[in-house]
Amino acid sequence: MKRVAIVTGAGRGIGAAIAEALAAAGFVVARVSREPVSEAWHGPSDAGAYYSCDVADLTGHDALIERIAVDLGEPECLVNNAGITSRQRGDLLDLSPESFDDTLSVNLRAGFFLTQAFARRRLAKLPGQPGSIVFIGSANAEIIGENRADYCISKAGVGMMAKLFAARLAADGIAVFEVRPGVIRTAMTAPVTEKYDALLAAGGIPMQRWGEPSDVGRTVAALVTGAIPYATGIHIDVGGGLQLHRV
Secondary structure, rough: OEEEEEEOOOOOOOOOHHHHHHHHHOOOEEEEOOOOOOOHHHOOOOOOOEEEEEOOHHHHHHHHHHHHHHHHEEEEEEEEOOOOOOOOOOOOOHHHHHHHHHHHHHHHHHHHHHHHHHHHHHHHHHOOOOEEEEEOOHHHHOOOOOOOHHHHHHHHHHHHHHHHHHHHHHHOOOOEEEEEOOOOOOOOOOOHHHHHHHHHHHOOOOOOOEEEHHHHHHHHHHHHHOOOOOOOEEEEEOOOOOOOOOO
């Protein structure tokens, strides 16, 4: 039986790496991104399909999942990776309502309501069947990034959102996890490469290297394939020890 997974924000970076890791683990992957459809993933195939969709538009969620189910089969896994950073890094006293609203709309609101739609469908179509949901959070759920307050707030919210869905869905066999990347080499971190290189040189990352998108992808694949079978509602730090407090 085909195992179908949905990965949002899958056009590049961490999302693309998650999609690749899930495909390698045997999933048929629906790659969702608001970027234009990739020629390499145009239409359904044995490996998956690419869907151009802005998940911040809540009105499209049910139709998106229905289309994926028709094309590929009923999805058993949802990975909420779609996310943006602050419009502009800077003093939180200068943070604009527009930046705040944009960031929370994508990072928090979209993930909540897409998960709601996914869970409702899963329980209605395949009650009692196992499934999984993963939220891609951030080390900034707990570690302050003073120059991007809205991003940090959104990721702290993701942490609680994952716990809430885990509590609601555990008895139905749907496991929910949060993965918190640290300093990962992506387009989002490219503008501050010098800053993170300095952090690395100063010993701020115990494992002494940048993280790669594949580090996150392999972690997600391990979770959704049952490598941690008797767990739900937990978060996994993928940051080389960045979260460790040392004096």
